[in-house]
Amino acid sequence: MILKNLRIWSREGFAGDCYLTVEGSRIHAIGPMSECPMDGESLDCRGYTAYPGFIDAHSHLGMFDDSIGVEGEDGNESTDPITPQLRGIDSVYAMDRGFADALAAGVTTVVTGPGSANAIAGTFCAVKTYGRIVDEMVIKSPVAMKMAFGENPKGIYGDKSETPSTRMATAALVREQLFKAQRYMQDLEKAAEDPDEDEPEFDMKCEALLPVLRRELPVHIHAHRADDIATAVRICHEFGLRYVLVHATEGHLIADYLAKENISIICGPMINHRSKPELSGFVMDSPTQLAKAGIPISICTDHPEIPQDLLAVSAGLCVREGLPWQTAMEAITWVPAVQAGIEDRVGSLAPGLDADLVLFDTDPLTLEARPALVMANGQIIHKKFTE
Incomplete structure (x- = not known):
């Protein structure tokens, strides 16, 4: 699974125009879209930010x-x-x-x-x-x-x-x-x-x-x-x-x-x-x-x-x-x-860690925020947007 066109939050801040790949239950790779793999099942996540579960x-x-x-x-x-x-x-x-x-x-x-x-x-x-x-x-x-x-x-x-x-x-x-x-x-x-x-x-x-x-x-x-x-x-x-x-x-x-x-x-x-x-x-x-x-x-x-x-x-x-x-x-x-x-x-998003992540299109710490996608152990559990 390839998540494309992501913004990703980390302890260093935000990085835009990224991809994240999942193999099995783990994160396999994270990088800029210019290096994104072309083959494999993918999901366009433009407009969403990924956070660790x-x-x-x-x-x-x-x-x-x-x-x-x-x-x-x-x-x-x-x-x-x-x-x-x-x-x-x-x-x-x-x-x-x-x-x-x-x-x-x-x-x-x-x-x-x-x-x-x-x-x-x-x-x-x-x-x-x-x-x-x-x-x-x-x-x-x-x-x-x-x-x-x-x-x-x-x-x-x-x-x-x-x-x-x-x-x-x-x-x-x-x-x-x-x-x-x-x-x-x-x-x-x-x-x-x-x-x-x-x-x-x-x-x-x-x-x-x-x-x-x-x-x-x-x-x-x-x-x-x-x-x-x-x-x-x-x-x-x-x-x-x-x-x-x-x-x-x-x-x-x-x-x-x-x-x-x-x-x-x-x-x-x-x-x-x-x-x-x-x-x-x-x-x-x-x-x-x-x-x-x-x-x-x-x-x-x-x-x-x-x-x-x-x-x-x-x-x-x-x-x-x-x-x-x-x-x-x-x-x-x-x-x-x-x-x-x-x-x-x-606790963070990095290669080798569990593929537990959440996507938001707004500030996740606000009262009205709801995850647009929840992934646990590499499985998409909830998804509330269409590509």
Whole structure:
């Protein structure tokens, strides 16, 4: 397949009068129309601009099923505040109608997983929004270990008169499990070095945290208030963890502190209201302030907090609040790909990457914009124009 007469957006800006070829599920070549191949099936895309398929860096798509109710709520295992052994991929309902809604809006990849009821909740996975079986849709699993601080864990368990009912207890439970996993890792290493040493008894929670302690797997940390963010950073320092902040609603209040941490932040949901105390500091221009401080940001929907198909609209609202347009576009393409460690597959348009792309004839970050074409894995899923 040859897409002709394209304008193509990249992190370097726009390039006009281009072609893009697709072979199988991958982009094969991109170049000026003067070098366009003459043979093969082609589509004239004059008047349209190609963008990478949009990526949501933090979603619960497929975990809380659309229009099903309690039977489809599989995102929070609220029976134990420490559940690192859970794998989000095991709860993703690939036929949730939210996947089709996402795809129609140009969202071709989501990073999805457990909610924030538990202090350690389990792992997230990166999946395409096109497919029927999650094993055929997955790009990478696991992507990150989910942890949560603040109101949610203490509210869920405090209401049941269980631990944690305070922020102190949430932090203590996370530390305790990390210490256990650290000792477990040390005992495994001793046994591997000395045949006279017995391996520790198998512990699935500790096993799940080994790649976290070895810095092979980052932690995605749900935190809203500035004090919860600081607690999360403190614990990550104690154990030498790699981490990404999720939400960081009051991050703008400590932007200088966070900038020194050399981290990135997943902002959102942006279509929001101050529905609970820890959201009292919510301001629409928080991503703008964080970006000005030099912090890489992505933008998320936190679906089903807001619908998955409103990702680009969310980025557009940030532009309205002063975020540079280029930064906003990178926040739903390149940056989330880097945060998830999948930039070798998606997040930009380049030879060898997955052929996930969207075409627009207008600014895709505006309310009225709809994709004229959506391609995923080299397949045209939606096409709304004729040559």
